[in-house]
Amino acid sequence: MSTYLTGVRNVAIYVQDPDRARIFYEGLLGLTFISERARRIQLAVGETRLLISPTHVDEQDATEALHGRCEGYFEVVDVVDLVARLRREGVPVTQEPTDEPWGERDAVALDPDGFPVFLTQRAS
Structure with missing residues (x-):
């Protein structure tokens, strides 16, 4: 157990x-809008910020180098209900809600860029 780390502050995706x-x-997962500047968007869930940036900021930097794999892990209240909502919106679900041996129920959906979004409901 780390004595230095207490949680995740930011997750950045390009x-x-x-x-x-x-x-x-x-709109679909319910994160809270914080700010937008120069096409860089900040959202929040609890104390954690999700930083969304374009793969290139301007025409002088029109590279796809920053576009890469990213995974988001989110704790949710009702994974079955959320997966049903995502399906209604046409979001691909790659893992149905599954009861795991360690007491959580997990599912996986894909965001618009194909990044896996892990959705975990803690055992009650």
């Missing part, structure tokens, strides 16, 4: 279309 990612994370 996406092709920040507006589309915002719709997914804010």
Whole structure:
């Protein structure tokens, strides 16, 4: 157990279309909008910030180098209900809600850029 780390403060993802990612994370998953500046969007869930940035900021830096794999892990209240909502919105679900031996129920969906989003419901 780390005596230095107490939690996750920020998660940054680099996406092709920040507006589309915002719709997914804010509109479908319910993260709270914090700010937007120069197409960089900040959302929050609890004390953790999700930083969404475009793969390139301007035409001089039109590289796809920043576009890479990212995984988001979120604790949810009702994973079955959330997965049903995501399906209704056409979001691909790659793992149905599954009861894990360690007492959690997990599911996995894909965000608009194909990044896996892990959804975990703690045992009650």
